Amino acid sequence: MTYLQCSARHCGTTLDAHDRALACPRCGDLLEVAVKPPALEPSDLKVLWRERRESWEPQDASGVWRFREVLPTYESEIVTLGEGNVPLVRARKSAQWAGVRNLHFKHLGWNPTGSFKDLGMTAGMTEARFLGTKTVACASTGNTAAALAAYAARGGMAARVYLPAGQASANKLAQALDYGAEVVQIAGSFDDALNELLAAADRDLYFLNSINPFRIEGQKTAMFELMEQFGWRAPDFLMVPGGNLGNSSAFGKAFMEMKRFGLIEQVPRMVIVQAEGANPLARLWRSQGVELQAVPEPETVATAIRIGNPRSWKKALEAIEFTGGLVMDVTDEELGEAKEAIGRDGIGCEPASATTLAGIRKLLQARELDREASIAAVLTGHVLKDTDYIIKRQGRNKMREPLTVATL
Ligand SMILES: *Cc1c(COP(=O)(O)O)cnc(C)c1O
Numbered sequence: 495m496t497y498l499q500c501s502a503r504h505c506g507t508t509l510d511a512h513d514r515a516l517a518c519p520r521c522g523d524l525l526e527v528a529v530k531p532p533a534l535e536p537s538d539l540k541v542l543w544r545e546r547r548e549s550w551e552p553q554d555a556s557g558v559w560r561f562r563e564v565l566p567t568y569e570s571e572i573v574t575l576g577e578g579n580v581p582l583v584r585a586r587k588s589a590q591w592a593g594v595r596n597l598h599f600k601h602l603g604w605n606p607t608g609s610f611k612d613l614g615m616t617a618g619m620t621e622a623r624f625l626g627t628k629t630v631a632c633a634s635t636g637n638t639a640a641a642l643a644a645y646a647a648r649g650g651m652a653a654r655v656y657l658p659a660g661q662a663s664a665n666k667l668a669q670a671l672d673y674g675a676e677v678v679q680i681a682g683s684f685d686d687a688l689n690e691l692l693a694a695a696d697r698d699l700y701f702l703n704s705i706n707p708f709r710i711e712g713q714k715t716a717m718f719e720l721m722e723q724f725g726w727r728a729p730d731f732l733m734v735p736g737g738n739l740g741n742s743s744a745f746g747k748a749f750m751e752m753k754r755f756g757l758i759e760q761v762p763r764m765v766i767v768q769a770e771g772a773n774p775l776a777r778l779w780r781s782q783g784v785e786l787q788a789v790p791e792p793e794t795v796a797t798a799i800r801i802g803n804p805r806s807w808k809k810a811l812e813a814i815e816f817t818g819g820l821v822m823d824v825t826d827e828e829l830g831e832a833k834e835a836i837g838r839d840g841i842g843c844e845p846a847s848a849t850t851l852a853g854i855r856k857l858l859q860a861r862e863l864d865r866e867a868s869i870a871a872v873l874t875g876h877v878l879k880d881t882d883y884i885i886k887r888q889g890r891n892k893m894r895e896p897l898t899v900a901t902l
Contacts, residue, residue, distance in 0.1 A: 746813020
């Protein structure tokens with residue numbers, strides 16, 4: 495049986511598998527799904543997971559649910575849009591820009607609504623429907639709202655999203671509206687929006703922010719898939735953008751489980767990259783402190799990671815410790831240049847994702863990374879997620895004045 499447990503190792507509290515709590519009732523830390531070792535041998539599991547890619551059954555065709563031996567199980571129907579199964583793309587121009595030789599992007603922006611949030615949402619929404627939920631809700635910088643709205647529509651539930659007014663990109667807001675969500679604008683930051691929602695949470699509302707342990711389960715499968723694509727041999731480094739730190743936590747959990755279940759021997763060193771204006775974890779890492787100090791007014795062009803008080807920081811730090819990784823930050827200018835390089839590879843991404851490539855160049859310059867190292871960088875959002883940013887930054891230099899017919 496799967497069940498929920500407190501993520502604080504010393505606490506030891508366990509809860510029923512489908513408890514609706516958002517935090518440990520004893521110590522207040524975040525919850526996580528306890529996964530038991532699969533019954534199959536690692537080699538048989540690997541074959542089974544791959545074979546499912548030849549099936550059209552929804553639970554096999556989903557790049558999340560084909561790994562269901564390490565996920566909570568459901569008799570009820572899953573809520574899926576065929577997420578996951580995104581390619582690992584070699585990136586030569588980007589590698590050259592950063593000065594390294596062996597770089598692959600795992601583009602989680604190539605998911606149904608254009609970000610990795612879909613991977614978590616298929617799992618979270620399946621749980622919500624299993625519970626008989628009528629309305630799901632989240633606070634979001636935009637991508638969670640888009641994914642929540644789409645998967646709620648898919649699962650026949652109403653969606654309500656809390657967005658910081660004027661801060662989410664128009665593209666993400668448009669998605670949420672198009673999928674039929676009710677949008678509540680909050681005067682303030684993402685952190686304010688999240689607090690507002692937590693205060694409003696009642697029994698009729700199911701809360702699907704990244705502190706929801708079921709979302710973490712869905713997101714962790716990205717790393718099972720990554721390792722599969724690397725032939726189950728870890729690259730040297732894994733670069734991940736860090737905002738609320740749910741994704742870093744999910745990836746850390748994935749590596750702990752893969753190691754524990756005998757699926758892999760080595761783990762990649764995980765590097766969390768934050769934007770300099772929203773860098774509480776990087777500050778904590780540099781200061782070697784023990785308590786996170788929130789950044790009161792986070793500021794960065796990478797709105798998906800404009801978060802001053804990340805909820806999942808403890809789990810993220812555990813992931814860094816487990817993988818022998820590190821935490822760093824990059825400036826808006828650095829990530830802007832990196833984003834252009836990723837575009838030149840014909841790949842593209844949203845600003846937050848480009849922190850990964852900017853981070854690689856910085857690590858190389860600091861001699862923390864060898865140019866021959868094998869590196870996987872996670873691109874979290876699609877290039878069309880923030881078109882205003884691109885047109886503002888690049889339009890001026892690269893667009894020619896309109897020609898009149900006479901001069902053509
Ligand atoms: C949500 C998001 C992030 C940040 O992920 P966290 O889990 O909050 O750290 C980064 N990039 C994009 C594009 C996102 O949508």
